Amino acid sequence: MIPAAIVCFYLAIVLYIGVFAFRRARGKEQAEDYFLANRSLGPFVFLMSLFGTNMTAFAILGSSGHAFSNGIVTYGLMASSSSLVIPLTLFLVGTRLWALGKKHGFMTPVQMFRDRWECSHIGTVIFAVQATLLVPYIIIGVMGGGTTLAAVSGGRVPFWLGGAIVALVVMSYVFFGGMRGTAWVNTFQTVLFLCFGAVAVAVIAAGMGGFRSAAAALLASPATAPLLSRERVLPYYFLSYTFIPLSSIAFPHIAIFCLTARHMAQFKKTVIFYPLCIMAIWLPCVFLGVMANRADEVPGIQQKLEARRTLTTQGATLTPAQRLELREQSAGDDVLLLLLERYAPTWLAGLLGAGIMAAVMASDSQILALSTMFTEDVFAHYGGKLRFAEAVQVHTGRLFVVLLTVFAYLMALQAPESIFELAIQYAFTGFAALSPLLIAALFWRGSTKWGALAATLWVAAAVAAVAVFQQLVPAPPPGPPRVVYAAGGLELLARTAGGTSALGFMPVVPMTLISALLMFVVSRLTPKPSPTTIARYFSANA
Amino acid sequence: MKRGLLTLAVAALYVLHQDIWFWRTARPLVFGFLPIGLVYHVGFSVAAAGLMWLLVTHAWPARLEHDADRDPKSRAR
Numbered sequence: 001m002i003p004a005a006i007v008c009f010y011l012a013i014v015l016y017i018g019v020f021a022f023r024r025a026r027g028k029e030q031a032e033d034y035f036l037a038n039r040s041l042g043p044f045v046f047l048m049s050l051f052g053t054n055m056t057a058f059a060i061l062g063s064s065g066h067a068f069s070n071g072i073v074t075y076g077l078m079a080s081s082s083s084l085v086i087p088l089t090l091f092l093v094g095t096r097l098w099a100l101g102k103k104h105g106f107m108t109p110v111q112m113f114r115d116r117w118e119c120s121h122i123g124t125v126i127f128a129v130q131a132t133l134l135v136p137y138i139i140i141g142v143m144g145g146g147t148t149l150a151a152v153s154g155g156r157v158p159f160w161l162g163g164a165i166v167a168l169v170v171m172s173y174v175f176f177g178g179m180r181g182t183a184w185v186n187t188f189q190t191v192l193f194l195c196f197g198a199v200a201v202a203v204i205a206a207g208m209g210g211f212r213s214a215a216a217a218l219l220a221s222p223a224t225a226p227l228l229s230r231e232r233v234l235p236y237y238f239l240s241y242t243f244i245p246l247s248s249i250a251f252p253h254i255a256i257f258c259l260t261a262r263h264m265a266q267f268k269k270t271v272i273f274y275p276l277c278i279m280a281i282w283l284p285c286v287f288l289g290v291m292a293n294r295a296d297e298v299p300g301i302q303q304k305l306e307a308r309r310t311l312t313t314q315g316a317t318l319t320p321a322q323r324l325e326l327r328e329q330s331a332g333d334d335v336l337l338l339l340l341e342r343y344a345p346t347w348l349a350g351l352l353g354a355g356i357m358a359a360v361m362a363s364d365s366q367i368l369a370l371s372t373m374f375t376e377d378v379f380a381h382y383g384g385k386l387r388f389a390e391a392v393q394v395h396t397g398r399l400f401v402v403l404l405t406v407f408a409y410l411m412a413l414q415a416p417e418s419i420f421e422l423a424i425q426y427a428f429t430g431f432a433a434l435s436p437l438l439i440a441a442l443f444w445r446g447s448t449k450w451g452a453l454a455a456t457l458w459v460a461a462a463v464a465a466v467a468v469f470q471q472l473v474p475a476p477p478p479g480p481p482r483v484v485y486a487a488g489g490l491e492l493l494a495r496t497a498g499g500t501s502a503l504g505f506m507p508v509v510p511m512t513l514i515s516a517l518l519m520f521v522v523s524r525l526t527p528k529p530s531p532t533t534i535a536r537y538f539s540a541n542a
Numbered sequence: 543m544k545r546g547l548l549t550l551a552v553a554a555l556y557v558l559h560q561d562i563w564f565w566r567t568a569r570p571l572v573f574g575f576l577p578i579g580l581v582y583h584v585g586f587s588v589a590a591a592g593l594m595w596l597l598v599t600h601a602w603p604a605r606l607e608h609d610a611d612r613d614p615k616s617r618a619r
Contacts, residue, residue, distance in 0.1 A: 076561075096603075228579075
């Protein structure tokens with residue numbers, strides 16, 4: 001129980017930071033202060049908290065779990081593509097959002113869309129789609145919290161209780177501290193989990209007797225050698241993943257975070273150091289995930305390897321339900337924790353567990369963002385601000401934080417899929433396909449609200465279609481995909497073991513390209529906003 | 543000219559992400575345990591940081607900040 005006690009101590013510190021931020025802001029019950037920390041974050045807090053906001057359970061537990069099953073390809077799929085695309089979008093889009101937010105007082109992307117395209121209800125449609133896509137991402141945090149606490153306590157804290165504790169702590173510091181508390185907590189957490197990686201690698205390497213022998217043994221076995229290369233992954237699939245990081249800037253919590261910097265110059269260090277921060281987190285997680293395949297003396301990992309072997313050798317003869325059960329048993333979301341439990345001293349496992357907890361609790365920013373969006377894009381937009389004092393907006397935002405956290409917790413108890421799949425398939429894909437909206441609004445004078453509506457509806461329909469398709473067509477056993485629709489010798493639509501493929505690409509590729517095409521074609525055919533509005537956006541930015 | 547070169551550099555790095563030359567091999571193992579395909583992509587991350595430094599140094603959109611500071615919070619919403 002010592003690791004669990006250390007993690008609980010860590011949670012208490014985090015809670016105190018939120019309360020401290022609340023006391024600091026007492027008397028300033030203004031929406032801009034609660035939701036945006038009064039646009040006053042300094043350079044270090046801005047870099048650390050923006051990075052921490054992007055690093056969720058998905059980055060720590062999901063990446064090591066994906067690497068456990070798929071090998072080193074995980075780093076190339078998500079980390080290295082993110083290290084180019086995310087800072088680039090911060091440089092091009094984030095700086096413009098900051099400038100427009102400061103100039104016009106925007107607090108959410110939808111406020112900017114409404115003003116830029118002279119629309120009201122279309123903005124509400126965009127809000128609804130963004131909110132629907134963001135909820136799974138919030139659920140990931142709760143699930144990660146439950147998984148982590150269960151693992152570091154050796155199963156004494158069950159998943160449902162661990163998830164409840166994490167949800168309660170996150171809800172409390174977001175409720176009290178708003179953006180300032182969230183940013184401070186994120187900064188503390190980011191520093192903690194940046195330290196975590198190096199220590200975890202050193203401890204586990206020592207426990208396993210060094211990585212050289214483990215790497216040699218993995219290479220010597222035909223079953224595990226492919227984990228050290230990318231031979232099991234098709235180039236189209238690999239290319240598809242470079243579209244996923246486009247989701248980052250389209251996520252409302254990241255776009256809103258861009259508005260919190262005190263000066264635009266604070267983006268400079270963030271843009272430059274972002275790729276290095278990604279490397280510092282993902283390299284140890286991915287590498288340890290791969291090495292876990294040699295840790296078969298750890299009972300939990302041995303069970304996963306056996307489930308994977310059964311799935312590979314007998315998968316074709318099993319029912320879809322049996323395959324799903326084996327897939328869940330072989331999922332590696334907790335391998336990092338199992339390695340720490342086996343190889344780290346008890347007290348150190350607790351500290352490292354707290355480091356992992358720091359990452360999985362990144363759902364705070366999403367909860368706050370959704371609360372900001374509801375308060376500003378719905379409550380204030382449809383008259384709440386006129387009828388009630390500004391303090392009421394803050395109270396509304398806080399109430400929404402509570403309701404949303406409870407909802408996310410209840411959903412997390414029901415969600416059956418692994419953290420990684422859930423995140424990728426719905427939230428990341430949908431937001432990547434929404435990125436043409438931001439790019440068109442900021443860089444193309446000719447974009448219109450009807451183009452934005454067409455792209456948004458397309459994204460909503462496509463995400464729903466993928467979800468329905470994957471429910472109706474069970475995942476095949478590991479190996480070649482099940483072709484569902486082919487024409488002219490081309491595999492147009494197929495069900496893979498991990499999801500869906502269209503012409504060999506992940507759904508994110510056609511979804512994003514068609515979204516951009518709809519934005520372009522429909523905008524060309526429909527009337528543009530007034531010249532006055534366009535001039536306000538492009539006079540200095542052209 | 544400078545902007546064109548920087549755009550070209552971004553495009554080139556994006557293409558270099560698709561490293562088909564290390565696709566099917568793990569060897570050589572750098573330091574005896576890091577597969578070459580993983581080391582390549584770690585190097586890609588470092589190169590991305592270098593490229594971002596070039597962008598920030600040579601293509602920083604300073605006029606956006608001047609514009610926002612000159613006319614803060616005109617509050618169109």
